[in-house]
Amino acid sequence: MLRTETRDWSLALTALSLTSVLDTAAAVPLRQALLDLIASGDPITLDGSQVTQAGQACLQVLASAQAMAASIPTDFELNSPSEPLASMIALAGLDSLVAAA
Amino acid sequence: MNLDEIQQIFFQECEEGLGTLETAFADLKRGRQDDETINTVFRSVHSIKGGAGAFGHERLQHFSHHYETVLDLIRNGTLPLSEPLIDLIVAAFDTLADHVAAARGEGATPADQAMLDRLAAAAEGDVGTSASEPEPEAVAQPAPTSEAAAAALDDFDALFAMLEDPAPAAEPTGPAEWIVTIHPGPRAFDHGAEPMLALRELSRMGGRTLSADLSELPLLDVLDAERAYIGVTMAMPGTLDEDDIRAVFDFADPQCRLTVTRAETATAVAQPEVEAEAAVEPAVAQPMAEVIPLPVAPAEAPAAVPVAAPAPAPVVAAAPPPVIAPAPAAATSAPAVSVVEAASSPRVAAAAAQTIRVDLDKLDRLVNLVGELVITQAMLAQRLSENEMGSIPELSDLDHLTRELQDSTMAIRAQPMKTVFSRVPRIIRELEVETGKRVRLEVEGEMTEVDKTVVERIGEPLTHLIRNAVDHGLETPADRKAAGKDSEGVVTLSAAHQSGRIVITVADDGRGIDRARVKAKAIERGIIAPDAQLSEEEIDNLIFAPGFSTAAVVSNISGRGVGMDVVRKNIQALGGRIGIQSELGKGSSFSLSLPLTLAVLDGMIVTVGDQTFVIPLTHIVESLRPGIDEVHVVGGQSPLLDVRGTYVPVHRVGEQLGVTGAIAKPENAVLIVVESDQGQAVLMVDSIQDQRQVVVKSLEANYRAIHGLAGATILGDGRVALILDVDALIGRWRRDGRGPSPFIEDMAA
Numbered sequence: 083m084l085r086t087e088t089r090d091w092s093l094a095l096t097a098l099s100l101t102s103v104l105d106t107a108a109a110v111p112l113r114q115a116l117l118d119l120i121a122s123g124d125p126i127t128l129d130g131s132q133v134t135q136a137g138q139a140c141l142q143v144l145a146s147a148q149a150m151a152a153s154i155p156t157d158f159e160l161n162s163p164s165e166p167l168a169s170m171i172a173l174a175g176l177d178s179l180v181a182a183a
Numbered sequence: 184m185n186l187d188e189i190q191q192i193f194f195q196e197c198e199e200g201l202g203t204l205e206t207a208f209a210d211l212k213r214g215r216q217d218d219e220t221i222n223t224v225f226r227s228v229h230s231i232k233g234g235a236g237a238f239g240h241e242r243l244q245h246f247s248h249h250y251e252t253v254l255d256l257i258r259n260g261t262l263p264l265s266e267p268l269i270d271l272i273v274a275a276f277d278t279l280a281d282h283v284a285a286a287r288g289e290g291a292t293p294a295d296q297a298m299l300d301r302l303a304a305a306a307e308g309d310v311g312t313s314a315s316e317p318e319p320e321a322v323a324q325p326a327p328t329s330e331a332a333a334a335a336l337d338d339f340d341a342l343f344a345m346l347e348d349p350a351p352a353a354e355p356t357g358p359a360e361w362i363v364t365i366h367p368g369p370r371a372f373d374h375g376a377e378p379m380l381a382l383r384e385l386s387r388m389g390g391r392t393l394s395a396d397l398s399e400l401p402l403l404d405v406l407d408a409e410r411a412y413i414g415v416t417m418a419m420p421g422t423l424d425e426d427d428i429r430a431v432f433d434f435a436d437p438q439c440r441l442t443v444t445r446a447e448t449a450t451a452v453a454q455p456e457v458e459a460e461a462a463v464e465p466a467v468a469q470p471m472a473e474v475i476p477l478p479v480a481p482a483e484a485p486a487a488v489p490v491a492a493p494a495p496a497p498v499v500a501a502a503p504p505p506v507i508a509p510a511p512a513a514a515t516s517a518p519a520v521s522v523v524e525a526a527s528s529p530r531v532a533a534a535a536a537q538t539i540r541v542d543l544d545k546l547d548r549l550v551n552l553v554g555e556l557v558i559t560q561a562m563l564a565q566r567l568s569e570n571e572m573g574s575i576p577e578l579s580d581l582d583h584l585t586r587e588l589q590d591s592t593m594a595i596r597a598q599p600m601k602t603v604f605s606r607v608p609r610i611i612r613e614l615e616v617e618t619g620k621r622v623r624l625e626v627e628g629e630m631t632e633v634d635k636t637v638v639e640r641i642g643e644p645l646t647h648l649i650r651n652a653v654d655h656g657l658e659t660p661a662d663r664k665a666a667g668k669d670s671e672g673v674v675t676l677s678a679a680h681q682s683g684r685i686v687i688t689v690a691d692d693g694r695g696i697d698r699a700r701v702k703a704k705a706i707e708r709g710i711i712a713p714d715a716q717l718s719e720e721e722i723d724n725l726i727f728a729p730g731f732s733t734a735a736v737v738s739n740i741s742g743r744g745v746g747m748d749v750v751r752k753n754i755q756a757l758g759g760r761i762g763i764q765s766e767l768g769k770g771s772s773f774s775l776s777l778p779l780t781l782a783v784l785d786g787m788i789v790t791v792g793d794q795t796f797v798i799p800l801t802h803i804v805e806s807l808r809p810g811i812d813e814v815h816v817v818g819g820q821s822p823l824l825d826v827r828g829t830y831v832p833v834h835r836v837g838e839q840l841g842v843t844g845a846i847a848k849p850e851n852a853v854l855i856v857v858e859s860d861q862g863q864a865v866l867m868v869d870s871i872q873d874q875r876q877v878v879v880k881s882l883e884a885n886y887r888a889i890h891g892l893a894g895a896t897i898l899g900d901g902r903v904a905l906i907l908d909v910d911a912l913i914g915r916w917r918r919d920g921r922g923p924s925p926f927i928e929d930m931a932a
Binding site for chain 1: 367371372375377378379382383386392393394395397400401402403404406408409411412413415416
């Protein structure tokens with residue numbers, strides 16, 4: 083699958099490298115970036131390798147985006163989650179976010 | 184309430200927890216090593232750990248986790264409580280207190296590695312030696328991999344896993360797991376709060392995530408990114424107390440929905456019919472499982488868990504015996520009978536409703552308003568009395584109610600001296616190390632209550648008196664033995680109510696005050712004239728003189744000759760007085776007599792010329808109108824009053840304070856005998872108006888501090904009356920040879 087590495091959500095087309103800090107403040111821009119991606123209709127691939135901190139607000143945005151992508155349907159992948167991100171995903175019981183990859 | 188405010192509550196609870204720990208350690212040292220005391224210690228540390236996790240104070244949490252590990256081993260009987268072990272946990276407490284202070288930003292983070300090593304060694308049964316190497320078995324364990332939910336979140340989690348208690352393994356058939364469901368409230372992210380921190384804490388306690396509840400999660404286009412939607416279900420080790428699990432959420436947002444129930448496994452064997460019922464329940468919970476596959480897989484658990492899961496799993500994983508049958512095990516995630524939940528929740532709620540925390544500013548406002556009410560009531564009484572209605576029953580009812588309201592309001596501000604006394608054991612421990620002396624602390628009356636302001640401001644002078652008692656009062660163990668005393672010195676700290684005041688006493692059984700040496704030193708320092716004739720009391724009081732120190736070597740602890748002077752000043756600033764009793768070779772006792780509150784005082788309202796003053800009742804010994812032959816003038820100086828054979832100097836208040844129109848002849852005036860730090864004295868006033876409680880208004884806050892005045896009050900007729908600071912005035916008049924004092928200029932200004 084095609085992956086374009088970029089850290090700027092506004093420049094993202096079909097791929098998105100998640101920013102390092104996914105705290106509550108990051109949830110609103112993340113939601114908007116994902117909505118834009120979904121609206122493009124292309125498969126969505128996220129790169130989680132740079133994430134050093136993840137909170138519940140962003141995790142639920144990701145889970146919601148995954149559910150929305152499935153309803154269209156559009157492919158949704160979260161690849162290479164960093165250890166902190168993987169830990170938080172597991173802790174929140176959102177294993178399906180990475181299981182699909 | 185924002186996150187900072189909630190965190191402040193956490194820090195307050197930390198302080199209370201530390202106080203509780205000090206008390207419990209005192210009990211332990213006294214030999215009261217019952218389960219309740221040990222549980223109290225464990226719970227206090229556990230609460231601090233929980234809050235530290237919730238607010239992201241990782242160093243504090245890290246340390247308290249290791250501390251708690253050892254305490255848990257003591258609690259469950261794995262580690263027998265010995266004297267070295269008590270010493271270790273008390274020493275670890277000091278580090279914990281430093282960590283709490285660091286978390287509050289009141290100090291540097293302590294270097295705790297050595298203590299952590301000792302705790303780790305103690306957890307292995309090695310008390311008193313440093314653990315230089317980690318446990319080999321633990322090192323050999325590979326890092327958690329597959330079951331990431333319950334696995335490492337931080338580097339030190341591996342360390343946690345290593346230290347987790349071995350107790351569950353020793354109990355193959357422990358209680359059933361707890362099933363905890365958490366649904367953060369919609370506003371759980373407000374003020375920067377992060378619900379994941381609580382989940383992380385549960386994970387550290389051995390929890391593992393079973394499932395997420397996404398039933399309330401909308402699709403992205405209608406999702407409010409700043410609102411919480413997801414719930415989580417976790418399994419917690421059954422050996423934990425329910426309260427400990429709930430304690431993790433003490434600081435969660437109020438709308439967080441939390442249920443803690445026992446899993447079905449324990450009852451499954453005994454009650455198969457319940458098991459069948461429970462088996463239906465997962466179907467209800469299934470929708471969430473559709474979205475997120477449950478990590479619970481009993482069939483593969485025995486293979487995966489022993490290596491991967493750090494601590495939590497042993498109950499399930501290390502129990503291959505057919506206690507948990509493969510088929511019903513699927514019901515592990517199902518909540519048990521909901522009666523447990525229903526019964527426990529109201530209990531917690533009821534307990535929480537016993538106290539509320541109130542912002543101190545609000546309380547102070549209330550105290551001020553009550554003060555105004557008291558003044559207004561006095562004004563009303565005066566006005567009615569002028570109209571010959573002073574005896575109407577409504578007025579006395581109002582008087583009664585006002586006084587009750589005032590007492591009740593003051594009682595809200597009252598705090599037990601325990602909050603101050605609980606810091607003393609640590610001071611003593613540090614002094615023992617610094618001086619090489621052995622000290623036993625005995626505490627009495629720690630529940631005696633006094634106004635919060637007094638509690639807050641008594642700490643420093645009290646600390647100095649304690650340090651003084653140990654450093655100067657107590658002898659070295661060798662000297663004590665030579666003097667036929669126990670090598671362990673005793674410092675007694677007590678508090679008691681006496682005549683509407685609180686008396687705090689710091690006593691030691693040391694060498695006592697060597698008055699000959701004190702006097703010689705005072706002469707050497709030029710504090711007194713070589714030919715001065717001083718009573719024992721006056722010699723004792725010399726140690727409060729500025730610049731006085733009898734220590735041959737100035738130590739870090741005390742002995743710079745500034746402390747005792749400052750102690751007295753601080754006590755006087757609180758409206759208190761300090762007294763000394765000492766017997767050479769047997770010990771000394773310093774008594775601090777303080778008002779219960781600084782907001783009101785009982786005073787005598789007196790008239791001097793055209794002014795009205797208040798003399799605090801605590802200073803007044805008696806008042807009298809003298810006969811001509813009772814007042815003597817010696818050598819043209821101020822008169823002396825013959826008080827049953829003792830000649831006491833008479834101070835003409837009007838003359839001293841520059842008040843015009845005051846009565847000049849003692850025989851026409853009223854003489855009030857007062858007790859001051861300088862001994863007895865007589866204040867000469869024109870007349871006594873009344874004796875009553877007055878509301879103290881701060882001069883500092885409303886005007887500026889004036890030496891010799893303790894404050895002001897507003898009288899029933901609306902006039903301001905100044906409250907005399909008897910100690911300061913008498914002291915100044917004596918030093919100035921009873922001449923006019925700068926006070927007059929202050930008054931004129």
